[in-house]
Every structure is written in structure tokens, then in C-alpha cells.
Amino acid sequence: MNQPCAHRRPLSETLLLVWEVREPGHHVSGVTDDPANALVNLVQELRACLGEARAIMRPARLHPNGRPEYAYGPILIHLHRDPATGKVKHL
Numbered sequence: 001m002n003q004p005c006a007h008r009r010p011l012s013e014t015l016l017l018v019w020e021v022r023e024p025g026h027h028v029s030g031v032t033d034d035p036a037n038a039l040v041n042l043v044q045e046l047r048a049c050l051g052e053a054r055a056i057m058r059p060a061r062l063h064p065n066g067r068p069e070y071a072y073g074p075i076l077i078h079l080h081r082d083p084a085t086g087k088v089k090h091l
Helices: 034-047
Strands: 015-022 026-033 053-062 071-072 076-079 086-088
Touching: 015 034, 015 071, 026 034, 034 053, 034 076, 034 086
Parallel strands: none
Antiparallel strands: 015 026, 015 053, 053 071, 053 076, 076 086
16 A cells, blocks of 8 residues: 655655666666666676676665755675676676
8 A cells, every 4th residue: 555645755765776887988877766676777787888897886865955966875786897708797
């Protein structure tokens, strides 16, 4: 059963997961509240890279003062794509 709007947590309290994949000349990122979805997207984007690439995932919440930005937590996952083999490794 859905809770009435008055009883939901403020968005600034909702834990989000932010993921980023970077390779030279290319950057892609996403935000979700679903940990499994975040990990799948991060790994798919990292494997789609052609050269050396790095990826991170970290928790975030909307900034408590209402600004349209995130307050980030520590990096949870740091991955690297080896350009020679295409394999994704945990750093």
C-alpha cells in the first residue's frame, strides 16, 4: 500500500546511487535508487568502452539546503577496464 505524500521521507533523505564511467573523450553517468540497476548500468557502460576506462559508484542525497545538487558519500565501487583484454577489474 502506498503511503500518503505527507508521510514520505523528504527527497533530501532518500539514498541515491550515482555512477560514472569515464574514458578519454567520453563520460556517461546515471542516478537511481535501485542498487542492482546502478551496478548493471555501470558495468554495461564500462564494458561498452573501447579503450581504457574507469568507473565509480557512490551514494548521494539531494543537498539538504534545497540546492539542485548532491551531497556525496564515499566511493563504494571503483572499477577499471583493461584496454588490452577488455576485462573489468575492481580497484
